Amino acid sequence: MFTLTEDQIAIREMARDFANAEIAPFAVEWDEKKHFPVDTLRAAAALGMAGIYVQDDVGGSGLSRLDAALIFEQLATGCPGTAAFLSIHNMATWMIDRFGDEDQRNTWVPRLTSMEHIASYCLTEPGAGSDAAALKTKAVRDGEYYVVDGQKQFISGAGASDIYVVMVRTGGDGPKGISTLVIEAGTPGLSFGANEKKMGWNVQPTRAVIFEGVRVPVQNRLGAEGDGFKIAMSGLDGGRLNIGACSLGGAQAALDKTLAYMRERKAFGQRLDAFQALQFRLADMATELEVARTFLWRAAAALDAKTPDATQLCAMAKRFATDAGFNVANEALQLHGGYGYLADYGVEKIVRDLRVHQILEGTNEIMRLIISRALIAQGN
Numbered sequence: 001m002f003t004l005t006e007d008q009i010a011i012r013e014m015a016r017d018f019a020n021a022e023i024a025p026f027a028v029e030w031d032e033k034k035h036f037p038v039d040t041l042r043a044a045a046a047l048g049m050a051g052i053y054v055q056d057d058v059g060g061s062g063l064s065r066l067d068a069a070l071i072f073e074q075l076a077t078g079c080p081g082t083a084a085f086l087s088i089h090n091m092a093t094w095m096i097d098r099f100g101d102e103d104q105r106n107t108w109v110p111r112l113t114s115m116e117h118i119a120s121y122c123l124t125e126p127g128a129g130s131d132a133a134a135l136k137t138k139a140v141r142d143g144e145y146y147v148v149d150g151q152k153q154f155i156s157g158a159g160a161s162d163i164y165v166v167m168v169r170t171g172g173d174g175p176k177g178i179s180t181l182v183i184e185a186g187t188p189g190l191s192f193g194a195n196e197k198k199m200g201w202n203v204q205p206t207r208a209v210i211f212e213g214v215r216v217p218v219q220n221r222l223g224a225e226g227d228g229f230k231i232a233m234s235g236l237d238g239g240r241l242n243i244g245a246c247s248l249g250g251a252q253a254a255l256d257k258t259l260a261y262m263r264e265r266k267a268f269g270q271r272l273d274a275f276q277a278l279q280f281r282l283a284d285m286a287t288e289l290e291v292a293r294t295f296l297w298r299a300a301a302a303l304d305a306k307t308p309d310a311t312q313l314c315a316m317a318k319r320f321a322t323d324a325g326f327n328v329a330n331e332a333l334q335l336h337g338g339y340g341y342l343a344d345y346g347v348e349k350i351v352r353d354l355r356v357h358q359i360l361e362g363t364n365e366i367m368r369l370i371i372s373r374a375l376i377a378q379g380n
């Protein structure tokens with residue numbers, strides 16, 4: 001558990017080298033220009049990072065959740081927003097691979113693992129965020145089609161993506177009335193809202209996805225009618241680990257920048273890293289990250305082993321790693337003084353990017369809800 005294999009060390013180095021060469025030098029500029037780096041994402045796909053835990057017969061890398069956590073942490077050292085988008089694409093691609101039949105897998109997944117096509121995950125609605133099972137986007141059966149009407153909110157990649165994995169209501173109220181449809185860009189009646197103006201994650205678009213009488217073949221449904229909520233939640237188990245890993249990578253980069261800065265910067269006649277009060281803060285930052293990392297690996301191993309407590313452990317890991325990541329990045333900004341607040345130093349971007357990890361893929365309050373429900377159920 002605590003020692004990586006030679007293969008894992010090699011995978012991690014590959015992702016780190018890619019982040020250092022292809023992402024980090026451009027991250028601040030991409031953020032400023034709100035540039036979605038599709039070419040860079042495709043270059044990552046060519047190295048197997050667009051279908052990390054997807055089966056290899058459809059172009060996936062067939063790796064583990066732990067391998068994915070190692071990759072996303074390293075990619076996020078270059079830019080958390082870019083790494084996090086790749087995580088969402090991986091999650092949506094895996095859902096088609098895992099729950100699709102052979103035809104569906106062969107139709108969509110190979111072009112997603114190569115990233116010729118890009119995928120978005122569509123669960124949240126204007127009136128249903130944390131309470132996702134209250135979603136209202138309707139899919140009404142009409143012969144061999146569903147007719148879809150409704151709106152999804154805050155969809156990462158919307159407008160740029162080719163494939164939308166969409167949770168819709170095909171039955172009655174609650175989670176059992178939800179199904180999952182794969183909807184292709186260009187289907188008549190599908191449109192997008194304006195790109196949201198955001199605090200961070202500026203390297204990827206976030207838009208509403210609007211459905212007005214969109215006709216979707218019944219053969220585009222993943223699994224059976226009523227399976228959609230279960231499919232959506234199982235995607236999120238892995239998504240939460242990946243987002244946690246992205247927080248660790250961003251925070252580690254902020255800590256590394258801080259160590260370098262404190263070596264150079266002087267105050268009161270000595271280097272900043274000579275003040276013991278500041279040394280202790282560095283020690284706490286490194287400790288927080290190491291604890292979060294070790295626990296995230298444990299949750300990833302539980303998901304790989306499909307243990308009964310895997311969902312609970314993934315929620316714990318997401319909550320802890322995203323809180324620790326944000327706090328460490330924010331401390332890094334403070335230790336840079338006024339320069340930390342300037343865009344050129346790259347730290348304020350990391351703080352802005354990591355803030356949303358505490359909100360999406362289930363807020364950290366909802367993570368506590370998942371954990372406490374499991375605890376109370378065990379007690380009963």
Ligand SMILES: Cc1cc2nc3c(=O)[nH]c(=O)nc-3n(C[C@H](O)[C@H](O)[C@H](O)COP(=O)(O)OP(=O)(O)OC[C@H]3O[C@@H](n4cnc5c(N)ncnc54)[C@H](O)[C@@H]3O)c2cc1C
Nearest residue numbers: 121122123124129130154155156359360361362363365366
């Ligand atoms: C940049 C960005 C990208 C996103 N990308 C996607 C995407 O690609 N696909 C997608 O489907 N969604 C996406 N989301 C949506 C995200 O998952 C939701 O914003 C999130 O789940 C919270 O939902 P909400 O915003 O409606 O907040 P609400 O559910 O309205 O919550 C408001 C507050 O109340 C708290 N709260 C709610 N219920 C409870 C409760 N029972 N107990 C305690 N506290 C509670 C919440 O934790 C939060 O603090 C994205 C969001 C952002 C900001």
